[in-house]
Amino acid sequence: MYVDWHRQEIIFKIIYYGPGLGGKTTNLEYLYRQLDPSIRGELITLKTREERTLFFDFMELDMGRINGKKPRFQLYTIPGQALYQHSRRILLRGADAVVFVADSQASRLADNLNTLVDLEEKLISLRRTLARFPWVLQYNKRDLPDIVSIDRLQQSLNFLQVPAYQAVASRGVGVIETLKGVINLLLQA
Amino acid sequence: MQENPPLKRTVFSETAFSKIALILSELLKRSQARLVVFADMNGYPIVHRGDIKAQSLSTLTALAAGSFAASGEIARLINNESRFRFIYQEGGVYHTYTCSVGEDYFLIVLFEKQVALGLIRLLTHQALLRISSYIKELQQSTERAKSFLDYEFRDVLSRQLDDKLKTRSGS
Numbered sequence: 347m348y349v350d351w352h353r354q355e356i357i358f359k360i361i362y363y364g365p366g367l368g369g370k371t372t373n374l375e376y377l378y379r380q381l382d383p384s385i386r387g388e389l390i391t392l393k394t395r396e397e398r399t400l401f402f403d404f405m406e407l408d409m410g411r412i413n414g415k416k417p418r419f420q421l422y423t424i425p426g427q428a429l430y431q432h433s434r435r436i437l438l439r440g441a442d443a444v445v446f447v448a449d450s451q452a453s454r455l456a457d458n459l460n461t462l463v464d465l466e467e468k469l470i471s472l473r474r475t476l477a478r479f480p481w482v483l484q485y486n487k488r489d490l491p492d493i494v495s496i497d498r499l500q501q502s503l504n505f506l507q508v509p510a511y512q513a514v515a516s517r518g519v520g521v522i523e524t525l526k527g528v529i530n531l532l533l534q535a
Numbered sequence: 536m537q538e539n540p541p542l543k544r545t546v547f548s549e550t551a552f553s554k555i556a557l558i559l560s561e562l563l564k565r566s567q568a569r570l571v572v573f574a575d576m577n578g579y580p581i582v583h584r585g586d587i588k589a590q591s592l593s594t595l596t597a598l599a600a601g602s603f604a605a606s607g608e609i610a611r612l613i614n615n616e617s618r619f620r621f622i623y624q625e626g627g628v629y630h631t632y633t634c635s636v637g638e639d640y641f642l643i644v645l646f647e648k649q650v651a652l653g654l655i656r657l658l659t660h661q662a663l664l665r666i667s668s669y670i671k672e673l674q675q676s677t678e679r680a681k682s683f684l685d686y687e688f689r690d691v692l693s694r695q696l697d698d699k700l701k702t703r704s705g706s
Contacts, residue, residue, distance in 0.1 A: 348579040349683050352552045356683060357579050357593075380702035387590035390598065401601055406593045409699050413688050420578070420597065436604040440577030518702070526696045533689040 347442050355416045358532055359440055362423040363465050364447035365457040369486040370423040372515040373447060374403050377421070377525065380518060385409060401425065402437055419529065435468045443532045444481040445524055447515075448503055450493040455502060462503055476506060480531040483510040484524045489517070551669050552582060559584040562644070562662045566655055569629065570645040573636070573666065576600055585645070599633055599643050623652065632656065636663045637670055 348357045362370040371391065378389040387406040403423040410416070422441075424434045438444075446465065448458040466476050485499050494502075496512065504510055509527045513520030559571045563584045570585030572592065578600035580592045587595070607618030621634035625648075632644045632655050644659055 348575065348577070348581075350552075350581070351549055351683070359577060381700065385699060387594060390594055392601075401605065404594065404597045406590055406597075408590065409692065409695070412692050412695060415683070415688055417692055418593070420593065422597075436608070437601075440575075522700050522702060526700055529696060530693055533684075533693050 353416065354414060355418060357418045357420060358442045358529075359420045359422065360443050360445065360528055360532070361438060361441045362421065362445045362447055363434075363438075363461070364486075365449055365454060365461040366425070368447045368449040368454070368458075369513075369515040370447045371403050372486075373445070373484070373513075373521050373524070374405050374421060374423055376515060376518045376521045377407075378405055380522075381407070421525075434464070435471060438465075438468050438472060442480070443528050443535075444479070445484055445528050446481060446503075447484045447486050447513075448499065450485050450487045450499065451490055452492050452494050455494055455498075458499075458503055480528070480535045482508055482524060482528045482531060484513050484515075484520065485510060486513045486515050486520075488512050488519070489514045554669050555582045555666055556584065558662050558665050562658055566644065566646060566658045567650055568644045568646040568655070570643070571662075572596060572599075572643045573640065574600065574643065575640050576603065576638075581640070595643070599631075599641065603633065603635065603641055621656075630655075632659060634659055634663060636666055640666075640670070642666070 347359070349355070350357075362373055364370050374389060378386060385408055387408070390404040392401040392403070402425070403421075405421045407419040407421065408416070409418070422437055424437050444465065446462060448454075448462075462476075469475055469479060483504055485496060487493065496510075500510065509531065511520045511524045511527060513524060515521055555573055559573060559582055562568070563571050568585065570583065570587055572580055572583040572585075572587075572595065574580045574596040578593075578597035580596040583592060602622060603618065606622055610618050618635060621632060624631045624633075628648060629645055630648055630650075630652070632646070632652065633641055635641050642659060642663055644655055646655055
């Protein structure tokens, strides 16, 4: 978080983390399409030729003045592929909160868990840990046929009992709720 | 969540802000640059001089921080250095010169192609030496950050989220 007393601004950095092709960029794309242009900036995406996130996606939300102060939220996605280990650590530096976007499909259960372990490893290398860090879970792709039950996902991934949201990011279901949830958690921290 | 997390808080004092703003104003004038920005390695713009929209400024510094981080990884792979000291990007109309200021900050200069790179490098180096002397003054106590994030502000922001994050379809 960065506080600028001169401009009375506070900027928070929120990271969307999760396995590759889990829907992190889709969350930001929905927010970009649906939020009023007066509160959101451009969506910057750095993609490979195969349309996979190469380095990060970035979008800023500017909430206007509240009690004379101006909160801004910088939303980043992190590339999910194993290839981009270093990018993930770099982008996690200075993060204030994380949205972990899990893929609900049964075939991705192990990927979800591996990526969550990867997140914890990266946080530990930055002298932080999931147990003392604001983060929420989003169980995405709830509209697909071969999905794992919420109970099982909760058992596998939500061992710290953080707020969890069901979503179909491609249709916008649960996207705003997840964002509100992580911001509220951030404000309590 | 088991307990409140120890968040890293970076706060800049009014005095340090003014001193750095003055240095950037001088740099802008002497170099005839279009824009100069002092930002931190997390991508937060701290002080700038020159014309740019606020949201474009944030995007510029986020991308520059990413670019700096990526170049740091390249440096680590080939040289075992922590990062390159500067990045120069040459465009058709404008060039950018980005250099690190200590470990945690960087300076971006956007200038027209008619301006000599050597002049930009010289003036930027002088500016960053002066800015470096104020770095310690920049980081203020956690208590000041807490006072910015007071209960009333958190409460009002939290209550306004529904209204602020309304979608175009009204949901």
